[in-house]
């Protein structure tokens with residue numbers, strides 16, 4: 475059992491947790507955003523990240539400091555917290571990114587971990603091998619062996635109470651990711667970044683990001699804090715949190731600002747295309763886009779970076795509130811509509827509904843059916859699994875409308891997408907959920923799946939289904955031995 479991370483509240487795979495960072499003497503609430511601070515170019519001063527934006531943790535690159543003629547000695551003498559003027563937790567990267575970009579770096583894992591320790595980092599990182607997507611399986615497996623060896627080396631370096639990252643690699647091969655995660659979890663290391671997903675996100679391959687995260691999560695215990703390394707666009711935070719990610723880092727707030735790009739939870743806008751700011755952060759409330767366009771270059775970058783950071787932190791707070799209220803999946807469903815590839819990401823997440831179901835609370839406030847995808851949510855899956863265990867005796871009516879109790883031994887209710895349930899469960903989550911009156915075929919098909927499971931589990935009972943105009947695809951899934959009646963006639 476790891477004692478640095480404690481999960482307080484779950485919703486689907488998402489959780490609110492507490493990450494204790496002993497060296498900094500702070501506890502970071504997750505999901506958390508780590509702004510990336512470039513030691514040489516500070517778009518927004520770290521002290522402002524803390525006081526104005528509420529950053530509890532940031533990330534900077536120890537490899538850049540290690541190789542810097544002007545910052546290496548000050549970092550060693552004064553320590554990172556003093557150098558950056560930041561009292562929260564500081565995570566440092568190792569140069570793996572530079573390794574991936576340029577093919578080689580000039581430090582080893584023990585050297586860079588020792589350096590991270592010596593400059594006062596609170597969470598250090600070994601030199602793992604970030605394997606890009608789409609390489610051969612052999613290549614990915616070979617890289618992974620090297621990463622595993624380095625994690626074992628890292629676990630043996632004495633770094634006092636500095637926490638250490640255990641990056642998970644394996645490219646786009648789910649079984650390698652799962653194996654990597656299992657190995658990382660077995661070491662004594664503390665935080666688990668899912669690495670090398672940036673190329674996938676740059677190409678909007680959110681479906682594969684979800685598969686990679688799902689596979690990594692399968693190899694990790696619940697007490698493992700998971701960092702989606704390099705994911706800084708607020709559009710996809712809700713999706714990633716729901717799949718089980720706890721930490722995000724954003725270089726995007728500053729990098730995008732330099733390109734005149736303006737982040738929103740629905741995607742990225744270009745400052746040149748904006749006539750209105752769809753945001754009420756301090757920057758957007760006090761400027762028009764035209765005014766920001768007219769600012770001198772440095773000030774324009776700063777204002778855009780401030781907005782980008784405000785919207786990014788706001789989304790983290792929105793997600794935490796959704797977890798508290800038990801409507802994270804409703805938020806995911808809304809965010810997923812911002813881009814077709816996000817829809818793919820959401821649908822891929824639902825392929826892992828059984829995995830999400832294991833941590834999803836049995837009871838929440840309300841289930842909102844918002845689209846055909848809602849029919850595949852973990853709550854629907856759980857109800858279907860419950861139907862396998864429910865006893866039904868004699869002649870049973872399964873009725874979408876009315877009760878017709880006189881003719882039957884028992885009268886159950888049927889509601890798409892859940893299927894049948896005994897009437898006494900009507901006020902129970904998720905059966906108490908809100909549905910639109912116009913539903914897609916998938917909702918009826920899911921209800922029919924529920925009927926089939928109940929019928930299969932009770933071979934001695936007789937069933938009659940009274941439905942209101944179900945599509946043929948749903949009726950086809952109802953077992954043949956069920957008598958069916960359309961309440962709306964022919």
Ligand SMILES: [Zn+2]
Nearest residue numbers: 753755758781
């Ligand atoms: Zn704004």
